[in-house]
Amino acid sequence: MSKTRYHNLEVAEVIEETHDSKSVVFKIPQDQKDAFEYLPGQFLTLKVPYDGKQLVRCYSLASSPHVEVVHKVTIKRVDGGRISNWINDEVKVGDSIEVMPPAGLFYLNEASNDVILFGGGSGITPVISILKSALKTTDRKVKLVYANRDEESVIFREELKQIEQNHSDRLDIVYIYDTVHGFLNPDMVKEVTTGHVGAEFYICGPGPFMDTVENTLLSEGEEKSRIHVERFVSPADPDEAAALEAEAIAAAGDSTVTAFKVELDGEEHTIDYEKGDTVLKSMLKAGIDAPFSCEEGMCGACMCEIEGGESQLGINEVLTDEELEEGWTLACQCRPISGNITVKFPD
Ligand SMILES: Cc1cc2nc3c(=O)[nH]c(=O)nc-3n(C[C@H](O)[C@H](O)[C@H](O)COP(=O)(O)OP(=O)(O)OC[C@H]3O[C@@H](n4cnc5c(N)ncnc54)[C@H](O)[C@@H]3O)c2cc1C
Numbered sequence: 001m002s003k004t005r006y007h008n009l010e011v012a013e014v015i016e017e018t019h020d021s022k023s024v025v026f027k028i029p030q031d032q033k034d035a036f037e038y039l040p041g042q043f044l045t046l047k048v049p050y051d052g053k054q055l056v057r058c059y060s061l062a063s064s065p066h067v068e069v070v071h072k073v074t075i076k077r078v079d080g081g082r083i084s085n086w087i088n089d090e091v092k093v094g095d096s097i098e099v100m101p102p103a104g105l106f107y108l109n110e111a112s113n114d115v116i117l118f119g120g121g122s123g124i125t126p127v128i129s130i131l132k133s134a135l136k137t138t139d140r141k142v143k144l145v146y147a148n149r150d151e152e153s154v155i156f157r158e159e160l161k162q163i164e165q166n167h168s169d170r171l172d173i174v175y176i177y178d179t180v181h182g183f184l185n186p187d188m189v190k191e192v193t194t195g196h197v198g199a200e201f202y203i204c205g206p207g208p209f210m211d212t213v214e215n216t217l218l219s220e221g222e223e224k225s226r227i228h229v230e231r232f233v234s235p236a237d238p239d240e241a242a243a244l245e246a247e248a249i250a251a252a253g254d255s256t257v258t259a260f261k262v263e264l265d266g267e268e269h270t271i272d273y274e275k276g277d278t279v280l281k282s283m284l285k286a287g288i289d290a291p292f293s294c295e296e297g298m299c300g301a302c303m304c305e306i307e308g309g310e311s312q313l314g315i316n317e318v319l320t321d322e323e324l325e326e327g328w329t330l331a332c333q334c335r336p337i338s339g340n341i342t343v344k345f346p347d
Pocket residue numbers: 043057058059060061073074075076077078079080081082083084085104122125126230231232233234235298
């Protein structure tokens with residue numbers, strides 16, 4: 001079954017978590033269980049009809065595939081936000097929502113170093129999934145630094161208390177409240193990471209929170225490759241996305257490429273290229289089983305390297321500046337412009 005198709009999933013449960021957040025549990029039909037397998041930290045993509053448009057929003061799974069059978073996402077209200085408030089106000093048990101199978105590059109890696117998690121507000125969702133899986137499937141030490149406006153706003157307070165009691169030997173949770181401690185600052189980051197040099201760091205929360213953590217870790221000499229960041233953003237509305245796509249097509253308009261090479265799963269293919277198409281579209285037209293998911297430049301499932309020529313990348317919400325410099329691109333948003341291009345997908 002294609003990983004990309006939206007599936008109509010029934011809402012099995014709606015849980016009021018705090019005054020401004022709710023969890024939604026989806027019922028996964030037996031024949032779709034494989035498509036909805038996920039790694040701790042990955043997200044679901046929901047497509048919601050809203051005001052005459054189809055709006056797409058990603059929500060990280062707060063459940064753990066190693067601990068729970070349910071697929072649970074948790075949505076915090078955003079001031080003036082359309083879908084977060086719609087979910088909190090309108091969604092009820094028995095409703096059907098179009099959901100794309102799990103995707104994303106922010107997940108627990110296979111290593112044995114300490115796992116240090118930084119969650120801010122709703123950014124707790126992917127990190128609690130990673131936390132639960134790390135405790136269940138490894139013997140790594142885990143530390144969660146969890147920042148919120150105040151105690152009232154803490155999502156999963158009871159669940160975390162339970163987990164902490166059951167794993168007091170290797171789990172440490174540090175709560176930070178804006179109203180008591182102020183915003184997380186570099187000194188606090190240094191203090192909470194003392195003794196964890198060389199750990200794996202996972203960060204998700206408001207922009208300034210993530211920047212403070214990441215910059216402090218880098219200034220303390222931690223390697224970029226061990227610092228994982230998930231940014232919660234909304235993709236462009238369909239009309240804005242269409243305008244951005246038109247811009248991207250125009251920017252790649254004088255492409256001289258008529259074919260390009262692809263290395264995928266140890267095989268090399270030569271793919272015909274029609275001006276305006278993306279790398280992904282060309283591959284799918286050629287019948288190649290390319291990896292992809294959202295097709296919106298959001299999930300990173302079609303991440304690949306491009307060599308031997310010039311290309312143009314449209315919407316990119318997932319690759320960092322460093323990854324772009326290293327030559328990574330997104331097949332769903334990349335258009336070849338010139339040269340003997342070879343597209344390489346990671347093994
Ligand atoms: C990988 C990933 C995982 C995520 N996981 C979670 C999660 O677990 N939990 C969670 O709560 N969120 C999560 N998010 C964020 C989520 O996807 C949404 O971005 C968030 O819920 C806000 O969506 P919204 O429709 O309510 O707000 P939007 O309507 O997108 O509004 C966002 C901001 O833009 C303003 N705005 C309002 N109308 C418009 C308009 N017409 N045009 C432009 N801007 C407008 C709003 O005032 C608001 O400040 C995740 C995001 C990503 C990318």
